[in-house]
Amino acid sequence: MNPQTRSHRVDADALQARFALRVASRLSEQAESLPHDLSERLRVAREHALDRARQLRLSQPVVAAALVTQGSSMALGQPPSGWLRLASLLPLMVLVLGLFFIQYLHDQAEIHAAAEVDAALLADDLPPEAYGDPGFVIFLKQPEQ
Amino acid sequence: MATDKELSDFLKSAEKRAFKRTVYAVRDEDAALDIVQDSMIRLAEKYADRPVAELPLIFARILSNATLDWFRRQKVRQATLQNFSDLDSGGEDGDFDPLETLEAVDGNWSAQGPVERLSRQQTLALIDAEVSALPPRQREAFLLRYWEELDTAETALVMGCSEGSVKTHCFRAVHALAKALSAKGLKP
Numbered sequence: 001m002n003p004q005t006r007s008h009r010v011d012a013d014a015l016q017a018r019f020a021l022r023v024a025s026r027l028s029e030q031a032e033s034l035p036h037d038l039s040e041r042l043r044v045a046r047e048h049a050l051d052r053a054r055q056l057r058l059s060q061p062v063v064a065a066a067l068v069t070q071g072s073s074m075a076l077g078q079p080p081s082g083w084l085r086l087a088s089l090l091p092l093m094v095l096v097l098g099l100f101f102i103q104y105l106h107d108q109a110e111i112h113a114a115a116e117v118d119a120a121l122l123a124d125d126l127p128p129e130a131y132g133d134p135g136f137v138i139f140l141k142q143p144e145q
Numbered sequence: 146m147a148t149d150k151e152l153s154d155f156l157k158s159a160e161k162r163a164f165k166r167t168v169y170a171v172r173d174e175d176a177a178l179d180i181v182q183d184s185m186i187r188l189a190e191k192y193a194d195r196p197v198a199e200l201p202l203i204f205a206r207i208l209s210n211a212t213l214d215w216f217r218r219q220k221v222r223q224a225t226l227q228n229f230s231d232l233d234s235g236g237e238d239g240d241f242d243p244l245e246t247l248e249a250v251d252g253n254w255s256a257q258g259p260v261e262r263l264s265r266q267q268t269l270a271l272i273d274a275e276v277s278a279l280p281p282r283q284r285e286a287f288l289l290r291y292w293e294e295l296d297t298a299e300t301a302l303v304m305g306c307s308e309g310s311v312k313t314h315c316f317r318a319v320h321a322l323a324k325a326l327s328a329k330g331l332k333p
Contacts, residue, residue: 016319020291023272023322027292030269031161038174042160045182050153053189 147197155200156185159293163208166288169277170212180215184208205293205303209285268331275325279318282306286314287322 167177289300
């Protein structure tokens with residue numbers, strides 16, 4: 001871009017900005033002459049927003065103070081919400097479910113062991129009634145020769 | 146961090162412009178009031194702890210988002226997109242120089258007689274109408290850049306586009322306004 005073109009471009013930009021700012025200034029004049037009821041509604045809306053901000057600011061120091069005065073007891077300064085309560089119950093529920101699961105596994109292992117013994121007894125050549133015979137028990141207790 | 150007074154002063158200075166910008170976009174004064182109120186509340190609740198210098202940009206973004214939300218809720222997105230497509234139908238004629246309308250403007254507003262006042266109000270209303278008639282993206286870029294006095298980068302941030310697009314929108318908006326006002330024999 002040669003200096004002449006650049007200079008022309010800068011001039012055009014400056015003129016554009018001047019024109020635009022002039023239009024914007026007329027728009028500001030127009031905006032300042034809004035009907036009274038609209039101005040009032042805007043004022044009320046603004047005050048409402050500022051009230052909300054004020055309330056929010058006031059509530060923050062209360063929470064901070066509650067935290068300080070409660071020391072290490074982790075108080076939030078507000079009653080816990082439903083979700084927080086539910087979340088605090090979650091570890092307890094996990095523990096109870098875990099215990100039930102361990103009990104179930106234990107029962108299954110016992111049933112499996114008993115089934116294995118039964119199967120071994122039934123599959124053996126020796127009839128199961130033989131184990132009820134006192135003579136056979138004495139025979140079993142004798143050391144092998 | 147902005148104090149209550151700084152926040153109040155900022156909102157007071159911005160509320161009418163915000164309202165007019167929103168009216169241009171949604172064409173409904175009640176809806177515009179709701180949007181501006183929601184935006185002011187959101188600013189006060191979420192961003193009151195920010196430095197006062199950052200408030201104009203944050204508020205402009207909140208207002209733009211709130212306006213967009215309104216359009217979404219109204220299910221007129223299709224209409225909005227249609228308006229956006231107007232950007233491509235620029236139809237610029239190279240011979241026309243809109244900036245000629247800048248000449249010999251100053252001094253017209255100092256007269257304060259009843260006739261002059263009426264004429265002035267009519268002129269303001271016509272300028273208002275012409276701005277309102279701009280395609281949405283051009284109007285938004287123009288108003289953010291020259292009325293809200295954001296710089297090009299900030300305007301691009303609010304509009305979610307590149308700085309080049311902002312410059313193009315502004316150029317077209319200025320061109321269109323100058324042409325329209327010139328056609329009506331008006332000089333802003």
